[in-house]
Amino acid sequence: MGRPGRLARAAARHPAITIAVWAAIIGGIVTVALAGVGGQGLFSRLDSGWTWAEGESTHADELLSGGDDQSSTLLVHGVDTADPELTGLTAALAAELAELPEVTVVDPLALPRLPDGTPPPQAARLFADDGDGFLLPATVAAVDGSVDDTTVDEVDARLTDAAERIRDRFPGAVAEVGSTALLVDSIVSLSENDLQRGETVALPIALLVMLVVFGGFLAAGLPLVGAIVSITGGLGALFGFTYLMDINTTVVNVVTAVGLGLSIDYGLLIVSRFREEAHAHVPADRLSAIVRAADTAGRTVLYSGTVFAIASLGLLLFPLPIVQAIGLGALSVTVISILSALTLLPALLAVLGAPLLRPGLLTRIPGVGALLRRFGDVAPEEGLFSRLTRRVQRHPALVTLACAAALVLLAAPVLQLRLANTSVDSLPATSQQYGFQSALRAHFPAAADQRVVLVTETEADAESWAEQVARLPHVVSVAAPEQAGEAWQAAVRVAHRTGADVVAAIRADRPGFPHWVTGADARTVDFAATLAAGAPWAALVIALGTIVLLFLMTGSLVVPIKALLASALSLGASLGVLVWGFQDGNFAGFMRFDPDDVLGVDVLVVLLTLVFGFGLAMDYEMFILSRITEQVERGVPDAEAIARGLQRSGRIITSAALIIIVVFAGFATGDLMVIKQLGTALAVAVFLDATIVRCLLVPAFMTWQRRIMWWAPAPLKRLHARFALRD
Structure with missing residues (x-):
């Protein structure tokens, strides 16, 4: 008898204790990690921000941002920016926000215009391309490397209230608020919805397939029990990891899908092998059948789970937190899937083994029974x-x-x-932020995240480099350099889906002064x-x-x-x-x-x-x-x-x-x-x-x-x- 068999025999001999231990563990995880009783739950601790690789683009972004400040922006489009009622509303809003600690506000409608009525060049990005809109940014300054979350939430709330008032007073106007915090909330909400939708679609169909395989609800339900235990345990492990590292919302969906797939695989293998061993030795000795199933199919579970764990460990070799988090989550859910297959399932088989060996109720239905026996789990020779x-x-x-x-x-x-x-x-x-992001790209392209951006220490260097880059293939235009943070930047407009090629071409011909390339495509x-x-x-x-x-x-x-x-x-x-x-x-x-x-x-x-x-x-x-x-x-x-x-x-x-x-x-x-x-x-x-x-x-x-x-x-x-x- 091998180790899987000995482990399964111990669990099957004391099924009540084994099931009670697993129930206590899962109950504790649900209470603390998922329900958040007594503190934050898993979903409230997730991070939806993208973890970029340390490199040229990251350093350039640090130079441009000038610190850890957080900004929220009110976007308004489809209005007359000279309307006195509108300017009065934004002035009052700016005054309110300025009273909050460490908050700096720029009211573009209060800035002096040039003689021809156009906004000053330094504020051009705050106005829509067609002149019928504006951006009002409010920035919460970081103190000792961090911002006050309460202040950020208050800024978002006041901007949101102002957006609602603008929509009420100016019918047809677009008024949206965008910020990192709101984007995080939106993506976390989407992640939860995707998780629920995936399980809603997958679990009933999985049960139907297993009904066909096993011919009864009891046998079909055991792999699903293992799946629920593995997923819950995996999410509990992620909850623990949130205290050690940032866990992206994507990690939860990946770990749930992997746990569901693995545990059902292993449950199918163990239950079907138990039934095969029991039918092959008549009269059936339930404990012996469980041990033989664990020593054969259980050992296969252990080997295949080990290979999956090795693959998950490979993710830990990538120096990126999001990849390492996925690796840790997948490793955790794999270990839990193996343990539940070798302990919890044998305990359940010990309790429910006799009914499992009898034909299920569905097999007694005329016509259906013959079909189920044809596709059953125990194959003929x-x-x-x-x-x-x-x-x-x-x-x-x-x-x-x-x-x-x-x-x-x-x-x-x-x-x-x-x-x-x-x-x-x-x-x-x-996404709740889709309206803001789409309006920003459509009407305020200079303020949107650029595909490719040139960054230098001086304006002269930015101008000379921009002239050089403008001649490259797929480059549509290069904007005039402007100061941002501790550096100068020049946005490069590229043809659709060619940003990565442009980044490679720019980096292949480096200028002789300090320089960096950033932007969405450079980060990718x-x-x-x-x-x-x-x-x-x-x-x-x-x-x-x-x-x-x-x-x-x-x-x-x-x-x-x-x-x-x-x-x-x-x-x-x-x-x-x-x-x-x-x-x-x-x-x-x-x-x-x-x-x-x-x-x-x-x-x-x-x-x-x-x-x-x-x-x-x-x-x-x-x-x-x-x-x-x-x-x-x-x-x-x-x-x-x-x-x-x-x-x-x-x-x-x-x-x-x-x-x-x-x-x-x-x-x-x-x-x-x-x-x-x-x-x-x-x-x-x-x-x-x-x-x-x-x-x-x-x-x-x-x-x-x-x-x-x-x-x-x-x-x-x-x-x-x-x-x-x-x-």
Whole structure:
């Protein structure tokens, strides 16, 4: 009996204690972390600000901002800026705000005009391009490196009240308030809504799939119990991490989706193996069936969870807080999913095992029962997957090459991949700040966040550099330099979706004086460069960890390398679909987004798709390999072992993949573009992996190369004989 079996036996022998401990832990997390009883809850501690990479653009932004001050802005458009009633209202507002501590207000309507009636040049950005609007900024100065949140909230409240009065007195006018605090509140609200929507879509469909698999509500509900426990535990871990680091709202959605997918996978595997073991030994000894299930399927859960944990650890090697936070969250929810599968599920099986072994109520319904038995969790010796495998084995080389070619074709759009930051570029229309941001870009382009900005220490340097940059391809114009903070800046207007190319061209021909390039596209370029710098180490750790684990499991070096190559093909194909769907706008209609707002694929989505997509792919690799290895160790010929292994694992893999696809598709219905893209990418990756890769490519390649499939050098074979991970 292995360690998973001993752990499961201990939990199954004392089920009441095990269930009570888990209930107490989850109840405490719900009370403290989610409900916020006695203090702040998780969602009130989240940060929606984007964590940029330390680099050239970050330093330039620090020079331009001049400190940690926070500004809120009243935007008004569609009015006569000379209207006496309007000027009186803004004057009174400015006087009110100026009385607050550390607040500086600029009332553009009170500034003296030039003889021709135009505003002074230094205030030009505060007026709309068509002259029918203005911006009234109020800045709360930082004291000892921080601002008073109470003052910030008071400024936002008074500006919001003024916006309402302007809309009442000037029908048809646009009056919106924008600030960092309001943007944070808006994105946190969207994140919560996306989370609830994703779970609302995913959980009922997941239950329906498991009803088909298990034929009854009781068995189908156990993996969902594990999912709820894992998600709650993961969110509790994130709550603890908020006291150590900033946790972005995106992290919550990612961890929830990952926890839901993993725990349902593991629950399906454990429950189905328990039923298989119980039916294979009649009369059924419930405790023995639980132990055998843990020593086989439970060990597979442990191995696949370890691979996913290794992938999550790879994220910690990137020097970016948001990526590290996602890695810590994913690692936490993976550990909790494994523990719940090896302790809580055995305890529940000990209590509910007898009813689970009887046919469910749904199987007694005429017509439905036959269907459920056909797609049940315990596979017959021969069936769809074994027949499919034997057909594939007739022409293994041809099938291998055809599958590889199809995946490469799907991956082709990656060659036109453009990286973007959708958190900045693609604020959804449902956001409370959408009206402010869209009006700012439309009517006050000089005040909006610029795509590319030149920063220098002197005005003369800015002027000479602007002349040089104006001649570059894709540059439409360069604005006149203006002073900001401790430096001078010149905004560069670029053609749509060419900002990253312009940044690269500017940085390729550096001037001889102190200079920096910033702006939305420059920040994205720096963020991507930082990720690229950490990628080799992360890839090395993930690849080596996977190779070592699969080698100890199978005794082969070919199997791990095959697994890495197959995953690379499916992940490349999923990114290709992502580029085609979002960057090229082909998903815009049914996924409800404006293709002009999507400048490319979110740089964070690319990273997380590769890491989590790989981890999920290894789940199915483990499911299949554990079954094939069982057959090989029993002396079954290789080709037959592959067919039997796929037959035994095919139903569970298909069911688990369908549920995970539903989970990620549910999150793809959300409003935040980063979650929409990530959900789509992972759903596509799982679909491709569970169909083309696991059902066709893997059995074809293993059959084609079966003579070398289990090869390893003699020294490594001796090492495997001593340290092998066996069921």
